[in-house]
Amino acid sequence: MRGKFITFEGCEGSGKSTQIRLLSEKLTAAGVDFIVTREPGGSDVAEQIRKIILDGKNVSMCDECEALLYAAARIQHLKEIVEPALAAGKLVVCDRYVDSSLAYQGAARGLGEKYISDINSVALNSYPPDLTVFLNISPEKAFERKHGADKSDRMEQQGLEFHNKVYAGYLALVDKYPRICAVECGGTKYETAERIFSLLKDKGVI
Numbered sequence: 001m002r003g004k005f006i007t008f009e010g011c012e013g014s015g016k017s018t019q020i021r022l023l024s025e026k027l028t029a030a031g032v033d034f035i036v037t038r039e040p041g042g043s044d045v046a047e048q049i050r051k052i053i054l055d056g057k058n059v060s061m062c063d064e065c066e067a068l069l070y071a072a073a074r075i076q077h078l079k080e081i082v083e084p085a086l087a088a089g090k091l092v093v094c095d096r097y098v099d100s101s102l103a104y105q106g107a108a109r110g111l112g113e114k115y116i117s118d119i120n121s122v123a124l125n126s127y128p129p130d131l132t133v134f135l136n137i138s139p140e141k142a143f144e145r146k147h148g149a150d151k152s153d154r155m156e157q158q159g160l161e162f163h164n165k166v167y168a169g170y171l172a173l174v175d176k177y178p179r180i181c182a183v184e185c186g187g188t189k190y191e192t193a194e195r196i197f198s199l200l201k202d203k204g205v206i
């Protein structure tokens with residue numbers, strides 16, 4: 001049987017990496033066959049594209065180029081990593097996916113949903129996630145928690161106004177797509193992890 005595809009989304013510092021690590025521990029303990037991967041990157045070619053996108057020195061990159069590079073890294077990663085794992089029946093857990101493009105490039109950069117959907121049509125039509133976990137924490141709170149932004153990262157260099165637009169973009173996506181479930185991050189990281197694991201069970205992903 002084909003595997004399931006779940007993605008994690010959230011603003012900078014929302015705790016995705018921590019939650020994916022805690023989920024991995026629970027999945028291993030439960031004997032689930034899974035892989036963890038990430039965007040942009042996750043494969044050799046896509047990691048090279050990632051370096052170009054996130055390089056803080058590439059200040060002249062235009063918004064369309066940025067969106068197309070994310071889409072290019074995505075399709076490479078889908079074909080090289082995600083598709084074979086799903087075909088082998090594995091659960092694929094991916095750190096960021098097309099909703100990041102809709103929130104960052106579509107909403108915050110202002111390219112709009114249609115442009116982003118068009119350049120990501122293969123991802124949206126052929127590889128829709130079975131479930132997307134959105135870690136719901138505002139950029140203010142998230143930056144506070146991680147003690148400020150990483151200034152060498154081109155996306156983190158963007159100011160709070162930009163990240164607030166990303167957050168608003170995500171909230172609109174949560175309203176629009178039932179596959180995206182917002183998880184509140186108020187308590188401890190272990191409480192959040194427990195909530196996520198229960199969600200996966202409730203949704204029949206594991």
Ligand code: TYD
Nearest residue numbers: 012013039040070096097100101104155156
């Ligand atoms: P990363 O260091 O992986 O950030 P995080 O740990 O917050 O996930 O860098 C990924 C950056 O790329 C992050 O700022 C979000 C951004 N991004 C987009 O703008 N569009 C996209 O489609 C994707 C996948 C990521």
